[in-house]
Amino acid sequence: MSQPILVVALNLRGRASPQTWELLSVGRRLADASKSPLVAVLAGGGPEAARELVERGADRVLWTDDDRLQELNEELHAQAVLQAAAKENPAAVLLPSNVAGRSLACRLAVKLGAGLAMDVSEIEAAGQVKRGAYSGNLVADVEFQAPVRVLTVTAMLFAPAARQAGRSGEVQELKFAPGPTRTEFKSFQAEEAGEIDLGSAERIVSGGRGVGGKDKFSAIRELAHALGAAVGASRAAVDSGWIPYRHQVGLTGRTVRPKLYVACGISGQIQHLAGMSGANAIVAINTDPECPMMQQATVAVAGDMFELIPLIVAEVKKRKGAAVAA
Amino acid sequence: MGLNIVVCVKNVPSTLTVDVGPDGQPKTAGLVCAMNAFDEYAVEEAVRIKERVPGSTVTALTLGPEADQAVLRDALSRGCDAAAHVCGPEFAGSDVFATSKALAAAIRKLSAQKPVHLALFGKNSNDGNSGAVGGMVAAWLDWPGVLSVKKVESVDESSAVLWRMMEDGVDVVKVSLPAAVGTVKEINEPRIPSLKGKMAAKKAVIPKWTASDLGLKPEEVGLAGSKTKVARCTHPPARGAGTRVEGASSAEKAAKLVDILVERKLI
Known part of the structure; x- marks a missing residue:
């Protein structure tokens, strides 16, 4: 043995x-x-x-x-x-x-x-x-x-x-017989309830510079909610103050490996790709059909995310409804 | 009084696009190098603690070949007071085990002159990506080691209250000093080097320490003292060509996209 x-x-x-x-x-x-x-x-x-x-x-x-x-x-x-x-x-x-x-x-x-x-x-x-x-x-x-x-x-x-x-x-x-410790635990503050952790998420919807504003991030959240996904972001979005740092994916943020990564308005700089290129499938939604993210993507959709996202959400809901009815 | 702070920094290639040589190792010769980006946050935090606690000093420490002295001068220009360079051919091929052992020995040497309270580290290096050296230095010195720190709430000569970023929230812990602390990017916004700092950095005399200066045998460091070795590097397989969703209207594109997601069982 x-x-x-x-x-x-x-x-x-x-x-x-x-x-x-x-x-x-x-x-x-x-x-x-x-x-x-x-x-x-x-x-x-x-x-x-x-x-x-x-x-x-x-x-x-x-x-x-x-x-x-x-x-x-x-x-x-x-x-x-x-x-x-x-x-x-x-x-x-x-x-x-x-x-x-x-x-x-x-x-x-x-x-x-x-x-x-x-x-x-x-x-x-x-x-x-x-x-x-x-x-x-x-x-x-x-x-x-x-x-x-x-x-x-x-x-x-x-x-x-x-x-x-x-x-x-x-x-x-295990008869645990601990020695001394110099670390004293004071408190733990959990993340917002209902938030899915990026590291263990099967699906992630991320927004980048193309989102264009803090209020507009609600579109990303809406799509994430419809897909049962965690919310991610590029450094550009985090640095602009649209979403907290803990959502950042990439070299200076988290490395993630979801089944599905939906990149909305993210051009795909190498620093961002470093954090998510291990995803099984990448969906890119971008107005620039030639940006690196669109070229890396498993499925690329050229267009305006603010026009596409509500339509995708409606489509997903329609099919979920159909699945329930069936 | 005041704190004696050490901050460990690393000189790394400024690019992530690195080719592999015929020996299977990354071809780094000739690449432009700079301070590892995450280390800038550790340096900034060290300088901020110095400014908070009167009488404190910050010493920048690195391990690497001769040319890596540049990263120590950069740290000096960002507000560090002194620097020390662990350097010699015997250190070539060091993995995280051998590197952390040598850095711990250098911190012991500094402590012999004046006890070190705090050793700060960046989250990880952009070349090796391990993020292990800070925690391992703590283990060698038998200090507590707190990684992923996003805030130093309070600090004095005997203890520090730290906010540790976990995956599901934030831990607040109090550690007695000396301790090693690994930082994350959220901890601060690094300042740019000042002109005065750059002048001082240029003039600074930086001691160079070999293994024997640190009380280590040559076989304890470098490849001989390492527990791991990179046999070869390869490029990850390229992603296959993707599908482009075409459609006359956004509604058509949305429907086609959802078709694909359902078909591939992605949702």
């Missing part, structure tokens, strides 16, 4: 993250290829949440529902994972590519003397991984010169592991 693959399941504020299911599906494949067990360390969840990890592919789950792990404390979370790692001696540690996962990965790599690769998009059983460099303009094949690999895995690339009711596996409590 070779060394296990360790998945880090972070249940911040008591909530399971959908990315954990993606890590379990990647981890399961790696574990099967190396004939090794898939172990999950669950930070911030109890035996019931641990059982779900087993049903989604883990052979063994070490859980701790210590209150101090409800919010991200990179020192304490790292201690919990290191405690599990000391017990399991894993060949690879898989974390989500979000703020929490990335923060932890840094500390784990140093403490484990491990090779670290952030935002990996492919993992080969032999050990190599692929990740973007120069903001996705190049793909780097990374090799490891260390026995342990710490990897943060890009969201939305791997299918989430399905739940198989009754799948068997071990569930053990």
